[in-house]
Amino acid sequence: MTFLIIFLVALAVSAVGFHRYIWFISIGYGFSIAAIGTALLIMFGVRHELTAVTAIMAALLVVYGLRLGGYLLAREYRSSSYHKVMQQAIDNGNNVKLPLRLLTWVGCALLYACEASPIAFRLQNHAGTDAVAIVGAAIMGVGIILESAADLTKNRFKQQHPHRFCDVGLFRMVRCPNYLGEIVTWTGVFVSGVTILDGAWQWIAAIGGYLCICWIMFGGARRLELRQNKEYADDPQYRHYSEHTPILIPFIPLHSLSNAKWLIG
Structure with a gap:
């Protein structure tokens, strides 16, 4: 029943995809995750079944989702250069038929x-x-901080250097x-769940x-690589940077995903 509820919550929120x-x-992804975290806090909070660690993890879902959804929404409307690039790189979906839209909607929510x-x-x-739950919550927090710092770094860098690839801060690592x-x-x-899944x-x-x-995420990295290879060829x-900096995983000498056509994106 709990899974069905969070699926329906995601279904309701991700329906924004019918607009675009x-x-x-x-x-729809970011705000769906925030809504799922909120639903868990409400459902189990009113029944007094939240523990400290589950409350923290559900709250982290809210923080994660609101930050990501808000960031993407702001970038969508404030960054004309980003919008232009995305229009060229990604099909805007205007020609997608209703059956495929419905399938995408349900698949994403699931x-x-x-x-x-x-x-x-x-x-x-x-x-x-x-201990596993505590470790999982800590890893979640690190991931949210890492992603937030990366987005902030790139946003500031692009404001000052709109026509250059970002290679500062965390972008020196991957x-x-x-x-x-x-x-x-x-x-x-x-x-966080490996000890309790039943x-x-x-x-x-x-x-x-x-x-x-x-x-x-690997597919997104590949898509970005292909776009940057074209833009900074x-x-x-850039060639030195791309040949000496791992594309996604630190300390792993995987520098290119361009030939991995099985990846989405």
Whole structure:
């Protein structure tokens, strides 16, 4: 029942994608996660079934979702250069037929519910606080901070250097630290549930949500690489940067995903 509720919450919020197709996976994503966190706080708070760690994790979902959704919404309307680039790089969905829109809507809502499911299942299963939950919550916090810092760094850099690739701060560690932060956040969510998942369905939902978001983030990194390769192809500084800085995972010498056509995006 808990999973069904958070799925319906995600379904309701992500319906903003019917206004603009890309919002199913951008603004609708962020605010759906925030709404799921809010729903968990309300549902289990009124029943006095929240523990300190589950309250923190649900609150982190709210913080994560509001920050991401708000950031994407502001960028959508305030950054004309970003809007122009996205119009060129991503199909705006104007020609997507209603059946595919409906499938995207339901699929996205299901993914968002699966991503958050380890926290929901911990509450549903009346699991207490354990070391794994504490570690998972800490990893979540690190991921949110990492992603926020990366977005802030790139936003400030692009205001001063609109035609140059960002290679300062966290971008010296990896070329896509915002996507890394996303992966770290959901790694924390998944880790928090590994000791309390009960039955095949809960494991399938938790593992499926985690693997899907990791796949999407690697796909996003590939999409960014292809776009930057096209934009900065003649810049020797960019070529040096891309050849010596891991694309997504620190200390792992994976510098390119351009040939990984199986990745989404």
